[in-house]
Amino acid sequence: MRKWMLGVIVVLVGSSLSGCGYNNLQREDESVKAAWSEVVNNYQRRADLIPNLVATVKGFAAQEERVLVEVTEARAKVGSIQLTPELINDPGAFAKFQAAQGELTGALSRLMVTVEKYPELKSNENFRDLQVQLEGTENRIAVARKRYIDAVQSYNVTVRQFPTNLTAKMFDFEVKQNFSVENEKAISTAPAVTFDTSTPNATAAPVEKPAPATN
Numbered sequence: 001m002r003k004w005m006l007g008v009i010v011v012l013v014g015s016s017l018s019g020c021g022y023n024n025l026q027r028e029d030e031s032v033k034a035a036w037s038e039v040v041n042n043y044q045r046r047a048d049l050i051p052n053l054v055a056t057v058k059g060f061a062a063q064e065e066r067v068l069v070e071v072t073e074a075r076a077k078v079g080s081i082q083l084t085p086e087l088i089n090d091p092g093a094f095a096k097f098q099a100a101q102g103e104l105t106g107a108l109s110r111l112m113v114t115v116e117k118y119p120e121l122k123s124n125e126n127f128r129d130l131q132v133q134l135e136g137t138e139n140r141i142a143v144a145r146k147r148y149i150d151a152v153q154s155y156n157v158t159v160r161q162f163p164t165n166l167t168a169k170m171f172d173f174e175v176k177q178n179f180s181v182e183n184e185k186a187i188s189t190a191p192a193v194t195f196d197t198s199t200p201n202a203t204a205a206p207v208e209k210p211a212p213a214t215n
Helices: 002-019 022-060 065-079 085-089 091-115 125-160 164-170 181-188
Strands: none
Touching: 022 065, 022 085, 022 091, 022 125, 022 164, 065 091, 085 091, 125 164
């Protein structure tokens, strides 16, 4: 008898939570977390490419110290941010993350513009491999950011709308941070990494070939 009563209570509680939107909130919260993990993973993939990129460029254009330092410092700033799941609930921390990634994107863009002055570098096999990896990573970042933006928009609507807003308040489901509209175009635009391939290959000092990026 007790087992039967317990089963009834479980069913009633489950139905109540489902009816008040709790299950939807839980599901959308998990979707946001998964999308955020994808964003972080792809930004990390980009950061992992930078040391080899800087070393390769330096091998051909050591005099371009300013842009090389900019990229290195921007990467260091990105690396100093603790990318925890809680970051998307903290407006200040999220803004800091977004700004740091924007600075790194800008520094990489300036580096690629500088590279145009060095045909030997552009034709180097190691650099060309890095170019392909960076371009692919930037595309992945754009896709991951879009999925995160969509997931957060859906979740935030659910958190704010009646009657699920009452359930959200009861169970501490809070509005999550999203990428700001005013920075969306600048941050989501991949650095220009497509080069003129008509320049003959030049002899250059061998540079260690980077391992393929992994998740």
